[in-house]
Amino acid sequence: MEEKLLLLGDEAVALGALHAGLTGVYAYPGTPSTEITEYIQASELAKQRGVHCRWCTNEKTAMEAALGVSYVGKRALVCMKHVGLNVAADAFVNSAMTGTNGGLVVLVADDPSMHSSQNEQDSRFYGKFAFVPIMEPSTQQEAYDMVVSAFNLSEQVGLPVLMRLTTRMAHSRAVVTPGPVREQNPMSFPTQPADWVLLPVNARRRYTTLLGQQEELEQLSETSPFNGFHEGPNKRRGVVACGIAYNYLMENYPEGCDFPVYKLSQYPLPKQSLCRMAAECEEILVLEDGQPFVEEQLRGVLPTPCRITGRLSGALPRTGELTPDNVKQALGVPNNKAMAASEHVVPRPPALCQGCGHRDMYDALNRVVREYDNYKVFGDIGCYTLGALPPFRAIHACVDMGASITMAKGAADAGLWPAVAVIGDSTFTHSGITGLLDAVNSNANITVVISDNLTTAMTGGQDSAGTGRLESICLGIGVDPAHVRVVVPLPAHMEEIMQTIREEIEYKGVSVIIPRRECIQTLKRHAKEARNKKSNEA
Amino acid sequence: MKLDIILSGVGGQGILSIAAIIGEAALKEGLYIKQAEVHGMSQRGGDVQSNLRIASQPISSDLIALGGADVILSMEPMEALRYLPYLSENGWVVTNTAPFINIPNYPEVETVWNDLRSLPHVIMLDAERLAKEHNVPRAVNMVLLGAASPILGIDFDKIEQGVRRLFARKGDAVVDMNLRALACGREAAHQFMAERRDK
Numbered sequence: 001m002e003e004k005l006l007l008l009g010d011e012a013v014a015l016g017a018l019h020a021g022l023t024g025v026y027a028y029p030g031t032p033s034t035e036i037t038e039y040i041q042a043s044e045l046a047k048q049r050g051v052h053c054r055w056c057t058n059e060k061t062a063m064e065a066a067l068g069v070s071y072v073g074k075r076a077l078v079c080m081k082h083v084g085l086n087v088a089a090d091a092f093v094n095s096a097m098t099g100t101n102g103g104l105v106v107l108v109a110d111d112p113s114m115h116s117s118q119n120e121q122d123s124r125f126y127g128k129f130a131f132v133p134i135m136e137p138s139t140q141q142e143a144y145d146m147v148v149s150a151f152n153l154s155e156q157v158g159l160p161v162l163m164r165l166t167t168r169m170a171h172s173r174a175v176v177t178p179g180p181v182r183e184q185n186p187m188s189f190p191t192q193p194a195d196w197v198l199l200p201v202n203a204r205r206r207y208t209t210l211l212g213q214q215e216e217l218e219q220l221s222e223t224s225p226f227n228g229f230h231e232g233p234n235k236r237r238g239v240v241a242c243g244i245a246y247n248y249l250m251e252n253y254p255e256g257c258d259f260p261v262y263k264l265s266q267y268p269l270p271k272q273s274l275c276r277m278a279a280e281c282e283e284i285l286v287l288e289d290g291q292p293f294v295e296e297q298l299r300g301v302l303p304t305p306c307r308i309t310g311r312l313s314g315a316l317p318r319t320g321e322l323t324p325d326n327v328k329q330a331l332g333v334p335n336n337k338a339m340a341a342s343e344h345v346v347p348r349p350p351a352l353c354q355g356c357g358h359r360d361m362y363d364a365l366n367r368v369v370r371e372y373d374n375y376k377v378f379g380d381i382g383c384y385t386l387g388a389l390p391p392f393r394a395i396h397a398c399v400d401m402g403a404s405i406t407m408a409k410g411a412a413d414a415g416l417w418p419a420v421a422v423i424g425d426s427t428f429t430h431s432g433i434t435g436l437l438d439a440v441n442s443n444a445n446i447t448v449v450i451s452d453n454l455t456t457a458m459t460g461g462q463d464s465a466g467t468g469r470l471e472s473i474c475l476g477i478g479v480d481p482a483h484v485r486v487v488v489p490l491p492a493h494m495e496e497i498m499q500t501i502r503e504e505i506e507y508k509g510v511s512v513i514i515p516r517r518e519c520i521q522t523l524k525r526h527a528k529e530a531r532n533k534k535s536n537e538a
Numbered sequence: 539m540k541l542d543i544i545l546s547g548v549g550g551q552g553i554l555s556i557a558a559i560i561g562e563a564a565l566k567e568g569l570y571i572k573q574a575e576v577h578g579m580s581q582r583g584g585d586v587q588s589n590l591r592i593a594s595q596p597i598s599s600d601l602i603a604l605g606g607a608d609v610i611l612s613m614e615p616m617e618a619l620r621y622l623p624y625l626s627e628n629g630w631v632v633t634n635t636a637p638f639i640n641i642p643n644y645p646e647v648e649t650v651w652n653d654l655r656s657l658p659h660v661i662m663l664d665a666e667r668l669a670k671e672h673n674v675p676r677a678v679n680m681v682l683l684g685a686a687s688p689i690l691g692i693d694f695d696k697i698e699q700g701v702r703r704l705f706a707r708k709g710d711a712v713v714d715m716n717l718r719a720l721a722c723g724r725e726a727a728h729q730f731m732a733e734r735r736d737k
Binding site for chain 2: 004006008031032034035115116168169171172173174175244246247248249250251254323324325328335336337338339340341342344345346347348349350351352353383386460
């Protein structure tokens with residue numbers, strides 16, 4: 001294929017994985033990782049090859065299914081946003097303990113600056129924690145090439161490879177030239193089947209093996225084509241540029257940087273190369289997007305009195321993503337002359353769409369709960385988190401996927417009433433079901449609102465795992481059928497919805513209210529698709 | 539050549555389509571491109587922006603530095619002002635003047651326009667009104683792109699080809715509508731610049 005393509009970083013990963021002979025992609029939607037799976041879902045090659053690409057219920061089920069693909073010798077990609085790796089962590093960390101058979105790439109998209117997330121955790125720490133190789137691309141072309149290499153590396157060392165993107169890599173487009181298309185792997189079974197049964201006796205053996213592999217992994221980092229030492233005459237400072245930080249560095253030196261530069265895109269840390277740089281330079285400036293992963297390690301590694309600067313030293317801001325401007329400052333390059341901001345600009349926060357069913361749900365909920373003295377509403381992750389902002393100011397907490405139900409339960413256990421949970425349909429199936437079972441088992445006095453818009457709306461309207469089955473799921477868990485109530489969130493039904501909420505708050509036990517109306521964004525899309533289909537037929 | 543553009547607006551106004559067409563045109567010219575987009579939560583009626591960088595030499599950074607943008611291309615007047623610190627000394631602002639008011643504290647629109655008028659290099663046009671007048675109400679973003687075309691330094695016919703390619707699968711009627719929108723924006727910009735020169 002000679003054709004040049006203009007691809008998002010996410011799309012470059014997806015295409016690279018397909019060309020590497022992918023058998024299945026496993027993912028739960030999460031910004032900024034969603035477009036990887038969507039690209040594969042729309043791909044002709046994926047259709048021809050029958051590549052599995054249906055959304056998973058959550059990141060843990062995705063990770064485990066991908067490990068199953070690897071078990072039978074085929075290549076699997078699992079994609080998630082950074083906080084998704086917390087959900088998948090049990091499976092992820094233990095996939096390094098079992099080792100892999102077919103290539104397994106765990107793609108995690110971090111979100112420094114929290115554009116669409118509740119924290120800016122750096123997934124490289126998870127990679128180190130699990131003792132697996134980590135890769136992070138600096139360009140979209142490298143993202144394409146790297147995912148192919150990551151599958152090969154995974155099969156070479158028998159371990160999952162963690163590939164890390166950040167928002168700016170995931171959601172930035174550039175020209176990519178694709179490479180050759182590889183066949184999918186044939187089925188094959190592990191040669192050491194006992195490795196996959198992590199009884200203590202096997203796990204201890206595997207752990208020793210895994211630790212023994214670390215030196216080899218470090219050597220592979222030293223020789224990786226994605227890492228490299230670039231000589232520079234000015235030894236006052238050496239620069240370690242990780243992943244996308246390399247771009248912000250080189251933006252300042254179009255003719256080449258006069259400091260020695262180590263471009264770092266594969267881990268574990270190539271200590272020899274970095275020690276060499278430290279021996280030559282008075283100072284090492286570490287540029288890394290996210291948390292000070294490399295900077296912290298270097299402080300423990302370097303034998304020389306070389307000064308290390310970066311996010312910990314204050315040379316770069318401790319929080320937030322790298323920008324061309326904060327990198328300039330760290331390098332001592334003067335910032336451009338910039339115009340002052342106009343004083344007539346005010347913030348424009350995101351808001352629930354006009355006509356969205358969540359609006360009517362919050363409207364009704366607010367009117368009812370304000371009749372009580374000590375109510376609290378525990379929210380969850382999705383569009384409806386925006387209910388925390390004006391005009392609704394309707395929720396008092398939003399922590400992690402599914403926490404609304406369990407936090408409401410805990411608060412109710414401790415005596416709070418009314419304790420209300422608000423959760424979306426997709427978040428409920430992701431991580432709310434088990435919490436609801438806990439609540440039923442202890443007959444917690446909570447009211448759960450599952451605001452069902454029939455989709456995973458926040459990330460762009462992907463399928464929701466429980467559509468059409470929410471009532472039967474709740475009944476199956478053991479919620480009293482008299483207290484599973486469905487309403488249609490429209491202004492015309494306000495009285496009925498309020499009455500339902502009031503009755504269920506008054507009921508001393510677990511009740512579930514399901515306001516159900518399709519997301520207006522997917523409704524518009526479906527109408528448009530139907531129109532187009534009709535006009536094409538005509 | 540080097541062209542750094544900040545596209546701005548409110549979620550849903552179609553700035554990514556503008557970026558896609560300029561990107562298409564640049565790709566066919568054999569230029570290097572980097573375009574950083576915003577997805578996710580901020581798309582819900584919040585302010586959105588995209589950094590589009592085009593050059594004849596390889597481009598390093600995905601983001602434009604403060605004081606580095608050659609053009610701010612905005613679907614909304616206050617959103618144009620939001621990114622002024624990114625505009626270079628000789629940079630242009632091309633903006634729709636029709637405000638998108640979805641917040642209670644939106645400033646007096648006349649003060650926003652005055653800030654814009656005081657800039658040395660600016661093209662202002664009511665792209666929504668123009669789109670309605672020319673019977674292309676759904677192509678407001680293409681009116682704006684047309685208005686920017688005189689100062690982008692990309693051949694106008696390359697931009698037209700970009701429109702043809704991007705909308706080809708939607709049929710000839712859609713392509714024609716977008717081309718008309720492009721042309722009326724371009725004409726309005728020429729007129730605006732001529733009037734400003736005469737003053």
